[in-house]
Amino acid sequence: MADVLDIKPDSYELQQFHDEIFRPIQPIFNPLGQYCPVKRCSSMYRYYHLRELVTHWQHVHQRRRQIYKCKKCRKVYPRRTVCRSHLKKEHKVEDSMETCIIGMYVVNPGFIHPMEAILPRQGTPPENEEVLKRVRAERELARKARQEKTNTSMAVKLSDRESSEDKVKEWN
Structure with a gap:
């Protein structure tokens, strides 16, 4: 009977593997700012922070978007923080606020397919x-x-x- 060698890499080895294999594929965000890498994107805004580009990517280049609905009046908001402030101002809700918010995914009407473009990473x-x-x-x-x-x-x-x-x- 043949001996079986079971190898389990630790987290450091897994991180090294990831860095060697996947990091070179993903482009680096230009520290001087950059435009959206999607050729068909009409955004002419220069993003100086990666988080701005990521937000744009989430709103434009993903097929589905997350929205937040107020359970009390059924109004819909693009961000949870906006829905929370609505609950405070309009409905005077202070505690158990999260139970009054419904998070849901909907089809993104402004979706632009990124094709071969890849969202850059922080270098x-x-x-x-x-x-x-x-x-x-x-x-x-x-x-x-x-x-x-x-x-x-x-x-x-x-x-x-x-x-x-x-x-x-x-x-x-």
Whole structure:
């Protein structure tokens, strides 16, 4: 009979496995801010905090949304905190407030499918530094390209002016 070796990894080993396999797949949130990674998304807002982008993602890029309904008057709210403040102001409920709120999932009418886009994750300090270096290098390259284009267009304008001055001299 063959011996069976039962291996159970501890939490540290599982975390290492996760970091090696899954973390490289998920993009890192740009610490300088970034737009929604979904190409078809009409949001032109630049998100400077990952939690803002996550909130946007939950409201736009998920098929179902969670809403909260007041049991007393059946009004519906997008966030639990708004429903709680409604209960305090309108119905004067202070205790057992959670029993007056019904959380439910509904179809998201504004859903935009994320396709291949992946919600980014918060980077570690070394990863953020690497992203910042890459962004700064890209900006520097873009600045140099604009500068080169400006210099080239100035040279063309000068040569056009010189050739037009030569033509004026020929006519005279």
